[in-house]
Amino acid sequence: DQQVKQNSPSLSVQEGRISILNCDYTNSMFDYFLWYKKYPAEGPTFLISISSIKDKNEDGRFTVFLNKSAKHLSLHIVPSQPGDSAVYFCAASTPNQGGKLIFGQGTELSVKP
Amino acid sequence: DTEVTQTPKHLVMGMTNKKSLKCEQHMGHRAMYWYKQKAKKPPELMFVYSYEKLSINESVPSRFSPECPNSSLLNLHLHALQPEDSALYLCASSTRLSGGGVGEQFFGPGTRLTVL
Numbered sequence: 001d002q003q004v005k006q007n008s009p010s011l012s013v014q015e016g017r018i019s020i021l022n023c024d025y026t027n028s029m030f031d032y033f034l035w036y037k038k039y040p041a042e043g044p045t046f047l048i049s050i051s052s053i054k055d056k057n058e059d060g061r062f063t064v065f066l067n068k069s070a071k072h073l074s075l076h077i078v079p080s081q082p083g084d085s086a087v088y089f090c091a092a093s094t095p096n097q098g099g100k101l102i103f104g105q106g107t108e109l110s111v112k113p
Numbered sequence: 114d115t116e117v118t119q120t121p122k123h124l125v126m127g128m129t130n131k132k133s134l135k136c137e138q139h140m141g142h143r144a145m146y147w148y149k150q151k152a153k154k155p156p157e158l159m160f161v162y163s164y165e166k167l168s169i170n171e172s173v174p175s176r177f178s179p180e181c182p183n184s185s186l187l188n189l190h191l192h193a194l195q196p197e198d199s200a201l202y203l204c205a206s207s208t209r210l211s212g213g214g215v216g217e218q219f220f221g222p223g224t225r226l227t228v229l
Contacts, residue, residue: 034217043117043203043220044156089155098169099144099207101218103155 003027004092006104013111019077021107023090026071030092034101035064035075038087047088048075080111117221119204125227128194134224136187136204145187146218147179148203156203156220162187194228201225 005024013019023033031052036044050057050064050073057064063076077084087108091101117138126132136145144163148156161169162181176198178190187204205218 036220041222041225043119043205043222046217046219049217098163099146099161099218100158100169105155106153 002105003030004090004102004104006088006090006107008107009105010108010110013080013109015082015111015113016079019075019080019084019109019111021075021077021088021090021109023073023075023104024071025073025092027092027094027102028071029094030102031095032093033064033066033073034091034093035062036089036091036103037084038089038106044089077109080109082111082113085109085111117204117206117219119202119221119224121224122222123225123227125229126191126194127229128196130194131190131192133191134189134202134204134226136189136221137185138206138219138221139185140206140208140219141184142206142208142219143184144207145181146205146207147187147189148205148220150201150203150223160189191226194226196228199226199228 003026034049035047037047038044048059048062048064050066055066066073087106089106090104093101120135146161147159150156158171159173160179165181176193180188201223203223204221207218
């Protein structure tokens with residue numbers, strides 16, 4: 001039972017355009033959502049997070065949107081840069097689960113010059 | 114210092130060997146984690162330590178034995194592994210476990226383990 005789903009395994013975007021990465025979840029008890037970026041042979045790097053009491057969080061070129069009624073979140077990167085090419089994982093947690101993160105399967109973003 | 118370090122970077126071991134993976138952080142984080150990641154898959158949680166005590170064991174086989182000697186160090190002792198245990202082993206740390214959302218976890222670069 002996959003509680004966090006990223007249905008697009010890959011996404012290709014032109015440099016300077018917007019990248020939109022999507023994530024769906026099934027567990028309404030999730031209270032915190034995070035996005036991580038991963039380059040090959042490196043550990044995931046934390047990008048941005050959002051609490052379930054908010055619907056938007058912005059940090060520079062990265063914005064995360066949360067739609068609780070649809071159980072959907074998205075990461076917008078604008079403008080996209082070639083250095084953004086990586087695998088992006090969304091993750092979620094529930095209260096009192098001891099810090100356990102549930103990860104999606106990841107979306108590989110390719111930003112072309 | 115805002116990083117998590119892991120040693121060794123690569124490890125090749127036979128099925129009868131005993132080896133250890135090491136993880137260190139100096140951010141004052143009191144929660145530390147071990148994850149296993151296979152190619153093209155998300156990280157899978159193995160263990161969580163909170164204030165040097167094991168708080169979560171995700172039904173990991175006993176051939177993996179975690180240890181937290183102090184608040185900055187986390188070890189993963191390996192014994193009698195199988196070839197299917199070959200993976201990237203990631204360590205992470207965070208400021209807190211829960212309450213107002215889990216603290217963002219900071220990951221190390223991982224140890225690429227190959228079991229022959």
